[in-house]
Amino acid sequence: MPKHTIYHIPVCPFSQRLEILLRLKGQEDSVDFKVVDITRPRDPELLKKTRGTTALPVLETPDGDILKESLVILQYLEEILPGGLIRQSDPLKHAIENMLIAKEGPFTMAGYLFVMNQQTDRRTEHEEKLLGIYRDINEFLINFNPEGTYLFDEFGLAETVYTPMFMRFWFLDYYENFTLPDNEQYQRVKRWQDACLTHPAAQQVTKEEIVKLYYDYALGAGNGAVPEGRTRSSFVFEPHWKTRPWPPRNKYDAKTTDEELGLISA
Numbered sequence: 001m002p003k004h005t006i007y008h009i010p011v012c013p014f015s016q017r018l019e020i021l022l023r024l025k026g027q028e029d030s031v032d033f034k035v036v037d038i039t040r041p042r043d044p045e046l047l048k049k050t051r052g053t054t055a056l057p058v059l060e061t062p063d064g065d066i067l068k069e070s071l072v073i074l075q076y077l078e079e080i081l082p083g084g085l086i087r088q089s090d091p092l093k094h095a096i097e098n099m100l101i102a103k104e105g106p107f108t109m110a111g112y113l114f115v116m117n118q119q120t121d122r123r124t125e126h127e128e129k130l131l132g133i134y135r136d137i138n139e140f141l142i143n144f145n146p147e148g149t150y151l152f153d154e155f156g157l158a159e160t161v162y163t164p165m166f167m168r169f170w171f172l173d174y175y176e177n178f179t180l181p182d183n184e185q186y187q188r189v190k191r192w193q194d195a196c197l198t199h200p201a202a203q204q205v206t207k208e209e210i211v212k213l214y215y216d217y218a219l220g221a222g223n224g225a226v227p228e229g230r231t232r233s234s235f236v237f238e239p240h241w242k243t244r245p246w247p248p249r250n251k252y253d254a255k256t257t258d259e260e261l262g263l264i265s266a
């Protein structure tokens, strides 16, 4: 069968969703992944295919059709690839998982705005916003599966969508000391999150990788942008993140150089 191609950034959460789905279906080899370095100008050929848009992942079918948006690509791969359905097959249950998935946009946005916030006096506002969404998800999970761990019996579509975000939010733990309060308003969602984080199909990235690569987000510079006073993005491929030191945790008065972050090759 001719292969589909996915253009992606390896550490991107939206792309990790696709990798988790492929792993759950045992179909890792049925797609070609092509890595894009977001710290460099985009390949004009790829830009032509995406009609000038830059967000990844992008899926190209063997016939040259282009699909964008991780949730759309996810459902497309779910339908065309063998390996069993990851989504719920019962229409009502599928609708329920889609209701939870519909909450991922605001959840993602709240976490990213929190890590990118540069004003100490607005920290609590961001934290409250995110905690409110966690409480809402907690209530949702209690409503549909009070005693369980996942939304339904197993790690499924909703977990595939949320787990990469739970992993990116390691940057909140590191740069914002953010943790879920230890009380019943968060217990059910915490059980879900903990199980998602350790699921064998979702181990494509590590906390160390996230914390090091997303350092510039913690300084307010997203998507490979270079913060003031620096020449290299924390998303560069070389030097490899494994060789770099852990960045300072205090993001609010950080004055770090490329050298201190290990971003200059020896």
Ligand SMILES: N[C@@H](CCC(=O)N[C@@H](CS)C(=O)NCC(=O)O)C(=O)O
Residues within 6 Å of the ligand: 009, 011, 012, 013, 014, 038, 054, 055, 056, 057, 068, 069, 070, 071, 223
């Ligand atoms: N809603 C999109 C979001 C994709 C997105 O924001 N991707 C980021 C990487 S994590 C990106 O490509 N950033 C670089 C850019 O937009 O040029 C999806 O779900 O696929």
